[in-house]
Amino acid sequence: VYGPFGDLKTAEIIVTESVPGDVYFVAPGALPNKNFGPVPITFWERHPFKGAIWNILQLAVDHHFNPILHPLKANREADDDSIYDSILRQSFTEVNDLDSMRRNFDKLPEELQDFVSHMQRRDYPTLIQPPGVCGAGAKDEKKAPLLLLAIKTIESNFKDRQAIRHTWGQVGWVSGLRQRGSRDGGGYIRRVFLLGRENSEEVVVNFSDMLQMESAHYGDILQWDFRDTFFNLTLKDVLFWRWFSKFCSQTLFVFMGDDDVFVNTLRIITYLEDQLQKPQAHRIIKNFMVGNVSGTGIPSQVSKSKYFIPDSFYKGLYPMYASGRGVVYSGLLTKRLHSVSKRVHLFPIDDVYVGMCMMRLNAYPIHHPAFLTFDFSKKETEEQCSYRKNLLVYKCNSNQLVELWAEVNVT
Numbered sequence: 306v307y308g309p310f311g312d313l314k315t316a317e318i319i320v321t322e323s324v325p326g327d328v329y330f331v332a333p334g335a336l337p338n339k340n341f342g343p344v345p346i347t348f349w350e351r352h353p354f355k356g357a358i359w360n361i362l363q364l365a366v367d368h369h370f371n372p373i374l375h376p377l378k379a380n381r382e383a384d385d386d387s388i389y390d391s392i393l394r395q396s397f398t399e400v401n402d403l404d405s406m407r408r409n410f411d412k413l414p415e416e417l418q419d420f421v422s423h424m425q426r427r428d429y430p431t432l433i434q435p436p437g438v439c440g441a442g443a444k445d446e447k448k449a450p451l452l453l454l455a456i457k458t459i460e461s462n463f464k465d466r467q468a469i470r471h472t473w474g475q476v477g478w479v480s481g482l483r484q485r486g487s488r489d490g491g492g493y494i495r496r497v498f499l500l501g502r503e504n505s506e507e508v509v510v511n512f513s514d515m516l517q518m519e520s521a522h523y524g525d526i527l528q529w530d531f532r533d534t535f536f537n538l539t540l541k542d543v544l545f546w547r548w549f550s551k552f553c554s555q556t557l558f559v560f561m562g563d564d565d566v567f568v569n570t571l572r573i574i575t576y577l578e579d580q581l582q583k584p585q586a587h588r589i590i591k592n593f594m595v596g597n598v599s600g601t602g603i604p605s606q607v608s609k610s611k612y613f614i615p616d617s618f619y620k621g622l623y624p625m626y627a628s629g630r631g632v633v634y635s636g637l638l639t640k641r642l643h644s645v646s647k648r649v650h651l652f653p654i655d656d657v658y659v660g661m662c663m664m665r666l667n668a669y670p671i672h673h674p675a676f677l678t679f680d681f682s683k684k685e686t687e688e689q690c691s692y693r694k695n696l697l698v699y700k701c702n703s704n705q706l707v708e709l710w711a712e713v714n715v716t
């Protein structure tokens with residue numbers, strides 16, 4: 306920490322802490338994106354966000370980890386989940402008496418109110434998890450997996466899961482494009498599907514038994530006991546990171562995406578191998594994330610949109626983030642995201658949340674133009690789906706997946 310207290314406003318300070326996973330305290334003013342919501346220009350300002358619920362709660366959490374306000378505590382915090390849980394919870398009681406918060410809560414759409422009422426909870430029990438270690442993989446793997454495909458899906462999307470299992474999501478050895486047939490290049494692929502519980506008011510079928518059978522057969526189901534809704538998708542990232550850190554620590558890369566995309570696995574493998582061969586590979590891998598990256602965005606103010614985030618909930622711009630429809634990041638980064646996520650309140654939009662965590666790691670996603678995550682018209686999608694230079698295409702239906710896979714696989 307440099308200089309007297311008064312200089313902190315302009316000083317660029319990032320104080321490292323000795324916790325595992327290399328987590329930083331990010332001081333106000335130290336980030337390139339000055340309007341990024343959770344960081345007020347001066348951290349001692351008392352009401353910097355006019356009652357915006359998420360920002361106020363996050364500010365309370367940030368205070369706990371501020372090494373200037375709590376010089377001793379910052380180093381004492383171990384990697385113990387219960388400490389973080391209680392700090393997240395405590396932030397609610399600390400700000401509970403702010404009238405503006407309550408008024409803002411009353412103004413929120415019902416879905417967001419529901420989100421806020423549950424946002425301090427993330428310890429949902431696991432209902433089904435892959436037997437053995439780290440998802441479905443080949444039995445006789447001779448080295449650590451290169452890529453784990455983690456796919457967000459819902460109970461009723463059985464058909465999409467099958468299409469993925471038979472196309473781009475096949476597990477086992479994949480030799481990439483350059484060195485086909487050679488064992489020198491390529492790597493093992495594993496697969497896991499991420500699910501909550503089907504939103505029960507909307508379905509008549511009980512999927513529980515079917516999913517158990519699917520899990521017994523394929524060993525690639527990871528399901529937690531929370532309602533599978535749009536605003537709960539962030540839980541899949543956070544809980545996946547926790548699971549990954551425990552069971553997959555040797556895996557080099559993760560693909561995280563939706564079940565309605567086409568992933569050109571062969572090309573991605575080749576691309577990842579290129580990263581590993583770069584001279585500074587170790588430093589690149591530490592922060593490595595690639596996808597369709599948007600610069601700092603404005604939260605949607607369209608009240609009918611499913612992305613609608615009113616400023617009574619969140620004030621500020623979004624950080625830089627990669628579209629959650631499909632993104633690839635390193636296993637090392639996954640573990641670091643797991644650590645840092647314990648001190649970032651859940652945010653209802655999953656990819657924005659990942660961006661928020663990335664910023665706190667001082668890591669930035671890389672944009673790659675071959676990640677096509679945009680909503681194309683139907684005709685355009687058909688064209689894009691058959692364009693084999695792409696790494697990822699949204700959105701391809703299960704028939705297109707099969708055709709496209711056949712096509713990229715013969716070259």
Ligand SMILES: *[C@@H]1O[C@H](CO)[C@@H](O)[C@H](O)[C@H]1NC(C)=O
Pocket residue numbers: 505511512513514
């Ligand atoms: C679905 O079936 C399982 C086991 O067969 C049962 O435990 C569960 O309560 C059922 N869920 C619903 C919503 O009926």
Ligand SMILES: *[C@@H]1O[C@H](CO)[C@@H](O)[C@H](O)[C@H]1NC(C)=O
Pocket residue numbers: 416419420423530531532533534535536537
């Ligand atoms: C998220 O899941 C929890 C647990 O099932 C549920 O109570 C809550 O309503 C869900 N939140 C949203 C916003 O759907």
Ligand SMILES: *[C@@H]1O[C@H](CO)[C@@H](O)[C@H](O)[C@H]1NC(C)=O
Pocket residue numbers: 597598599628674676677678679
């Ligand atoms: C990337 O995402 C942005 C924002 O969602 C979108 O406007 C853009 O078209 C996407 N680019 C590609 C190549 O998919």
